[in-house]
Amino acid sequence: MLHARFIVKLLIGCCFTLFVLGCDAAQAPIRLSQVTFKADGAVRHAVLALPSRRTEIKGSVIFVHGDGAMNSFADGYYEPIWRMLASKGIASISWDKPGVDEAPGNWLSQTMDDRASTVLAAYSTLQETRELAGKPVGLIGFSQASWVMPKALRQNPNLKFAAFVSTPTNWLEQSEYMTVLRLVSEGKDDAFIEQQLGYDALLNELITSGASFTEYQTFIQNHIPQPFQPAALDPARYEFIQKNMLSDSTEDLNQIDQPIFLMLGAQDANIDVENNLVKYQSIFQYRPSQLRYSVYQNALHSMLKADEFSSINSPFWAWLKMIMMEEHAFQPEFLNDLGNWVEQQVEAN
Template sequence: MSRKKMALAALGTILALALGLVVWLLVAKDYAIAEEHVTIEGPRSELHAVLAKPVQDANPHGVVIFVQDRGPNDADTGTYRPIWDAYAKAGFAVLSWDKPGVDGAPGNWLNQTIHDRVSEVQSVISWAYKRPDLDTTRIGIWGEGQAGFVVPEVLAARSDIRFATLVGPSTNWIHDRLFAVRADLTARGDSATEVAVAVDRRDRFFTLLESGSNYQTYVRSGIDSPPMLAPAFAFAERNFRADAANAVARISTPLLLVLGGEDRAVDIAQTENLYRSKMRSDLLTVKTFADATHIITRNQIEYRDDFRVSARTLFAPTSVYAPGYLDTLRIFAKHAIA
């Protein structure tokens, strides 16, 4: 083959790949949702929220309330839209909001207790009842991680929630934090001795909190070097006793428990055991994605930080999740209100 023909063949291959990539990106971000930014009166201050509604189905829509994991998250967190789209395909709108202090929202999420977050969810549900485009006979809740302390409390207190989905939910604050330290350092390749020292340091931190010690005592203890900032210490001080067991036992709502076999934030064995032992078996569905992470991403995407992951998350976020996860959410929601 001549050099000219080889060059043309190579160019054709590049163009074909580029066209395929463009098509893939368009499909991967082709969401069937329309987003509306709304302000909701919260228990302490206004909540800045996004209402994402299906674009093809007629009103009114059922609605899924989103309850986020720990940290300073905005309404989307950069990865929620594929999940919103999955619910839209089942005929549901989604309500999600910025945490206090994030993206200009008033307040500070570090000042919150678990009870504060429960009150937020209650306020959002009350707001939904005022919207004629939302069908409040079809309310669901989706929660992730730390939402495991919040959602069971809401479910135990209400009778109007048709279904709930919890993804890698926390069950006991102290146990999960010790587990996370051990899992992260082990995955990083630290020695057993290094892992044991780090776990002991976290254990001593919680012992200090249990003794009622203040921030100055914590700083002088030398447990952490450098020490965490005072607002983070106060946040832990307010919430470290959180335990979901009692609330889980009072759930009378169909619940989908989604677990990732590679979860480094939550002890999924303990989580599954708690839900199976506390909930009625006819109300509980457990789905484990063996190779998925805490938020059910594939190929360790959640734990990687490189250009390919950033590009995939930005341009094709649907492909970030483990195969079958989004369909699982959609199917469970649809069957729950059938």
């Protein structure tokens, strides 16, 4: 039986091949090339998406993944964005997370600092690439990249800008919000929700204290309330959460000078959009010109159109629809604003 990820890669390849064959070779918007670079002593497998016309390259952006076992293409999600940016003369780079598609390592063993180190290594790679050397570089990051990009921006002021797409500020607050939203959608009453949150608080205290995985297993066996049936963590996920669950981007954001663009979806079910926006505004209250923000109607956490994707319960069918719709799967103002802002930042630097 073929591995599911192999099937995904095969389908992505077929879709992309059909797209390219439908264009004259000279008009193909991007040139894709495989590159490797080292970060924290390990090899990273990356894809560099370059504008088809070499004379048009103005700068580049580093794509910073959200959570999960993401490959360079984010299973096809990134490619419409790459094409849009390439049409404006902007190159893109992205890589397989450790342990994904034969890349060495395990992404679940990484901290946010580790991930930021990879971003900095990717920057060096771009500066060593003949077509891109000396040209401005920025970041585009999604969701969990919230706790990665500020660290990279703080450590390397030569990163000129960053687009923050659907990014929370505090890990634990995001987790609580998602829990409450899920329980409300399941019809749970206030008493049940309070009981769940109380249990979660005790569990979080245990994990942040440095408890071993065995101690975690013992705790959930002895303390979990009878009605709850949460999915138990495996050892690798437990390690990842324990290393990163106290993440908060506030301190790092307070220390950066680069302009950022916060992009939020009004129908985002993963973060508290209103509260999150207030937090960013508070962080940049004395530097308001540094922050641009937009909340997009009819946009999910992924910035895909809510009216097209929110009712699809199958991840596979949602993915297939996204691949078939290409750029039309995205909230259109999001793509337009992202492209124009990145172009403006590149040209300003």
